Amino acid sequence: MGKVPAFEAAFGLRNPHLQTIVGRLARRRREPRYDRYRLDTEDGDFIDLDRWRGPEDATGVCLLLHGLEGSARSGYMVTTSEALAAAGIQAVALNFRSCSGEPNRLPGAYHSGRTDDIERALAWMAARFPDLPRTAVGFSLGGNALLNLLGREGGGRGLVAAAAVSVPWDLESSADALQRGMGRVYGRRFLRSLREKAREKAARFPHVVAPGAARARTIREFDDRLTAPIHGFRDAADYYARCSAKRFVDPVELPMLLVHARDDPLAPASSVPVETIRRRPNLSLELTERGGHLGFVGRGRGEGRAGPRTGWLEETVSRYISRATHWTTHPDSGVF
Incomplete structure (x- = not known):
């Protein structure tokens, strides 16, 4: 599998705010194809998981984590689930507490560092798909929470690889932004x-x-x-x-892809711990010049397709997750 080409912003969409806004509008047109599963929690609350319908013969399973006030129905969650399915990976989307369309039962809900519900979702995946390699992808706040989990002792939780996109590496900087x-x-x-x-x-x-x-x-x-x-x-x-995720990236031991745009208006690139990430051989950093926050609206491909299109982010993430899954089940196929 070849490397996904470098990201090139679509003509007329080099502004970070246009990237952010157009990316959201373009992706939300996609209709999700989910089946819902409710898990009651030990503290008397619940979480809702949405499993993408297909593929029939999945080679792996991937947990998706949304951003602040998002849900499984957020555009980037739907398009990434589609891309993963096309690559043979079963997607499972976690709706953080209070984000599934129904108020949760307790005063508390979710935040950038809460990891217990992620662990519950991973345990459910392990029980339901015991023979499939497990991975996870977090977007924005979900990426921050995923790094909180993976950077703590024993944080692998049975995952073979992970990815995080547009992470607010320093929560104070993002609040200021x-x-x-x-x-x-x-x-x-x-x-x-x-x-x-x-x-x-x-x-x-x-x-x-x-x-x-x-x-x-x-x-x-x-x-x-x-x-x-x-x-x-x-x-x-x-x-x-x-x-803040910057505290937890150095101890991460499993292979992990980190995608961020230098012009991200919500998560300043100055907060990305570039040196820490690049000295760790298991971490891959895709730091693009443009892309906004969860935008990455690129140029169309081929004749007659020069207009803007989403897909670079989804292809980049699904390709990485697919390669990691394939390498796990076929370790003799080459270096991941």
Whole structure:
């Protein structure tokens, strides 16, 4: 399998915000083909997993983790599931608590460093597909959480490889980016959904969830008022310091692909621990000049297809996961 060509931004889409916005709009047109499975958790809550229908004879299984206020139905989750299926890999998408279309049962939900639900999903995959090599891909917040898991002692959890895209390597830097310039537009979009969930939780758990969380004006303020206290952190600064992915990448031992754009408006490239990543032979860094945040809208291929198209990211990730899966089952086929 050859290497995916380097990413080239589509003509007219060299702006990071256009990459981010057009990438989202283009991908959300795809219709998901999922079957849902609900797992009750030991603490009295639940998580919902969405398994992509197909392929029939899968050679591996991959867990997908979405970003802040996303879900299995987010465009990048659907298109990556499609690409994995085309490569013979069964995709399973984890909806973080409160993100599957139904409020979760407890005051707490999910955050950038929460890993127990990822472990539950991986255990479910191991039980349901015991003979298939397991992998995982995290997007944005989901990538941060995945690195939190993989960088801790015993963090492999039976995975043979992983990938993470547009990771907010330094959560404080990302929170700051959402308070400046165009970043405030993204921040307001996230806050609409987060504040609505905060209102619902404050009504159900008035002695646990402060009503002020529903009036937060920034992501940092929301994390100070709800995310941090409800999940055992002192404040937003403590949460950011303890859960930022840059702390956990060096100890990762399994093969892992890391994709990031230098012009990412939500996760500043200055926070990517490039030197740490490049000195680790098991880590592969695809650091593109352009691409925005989960955008990567490239040029079309072939005559008559010069217009913008998504697909580079999906092809890059699925190719890496497919190669890792193939090498696991055919170690004599060459060096992965």
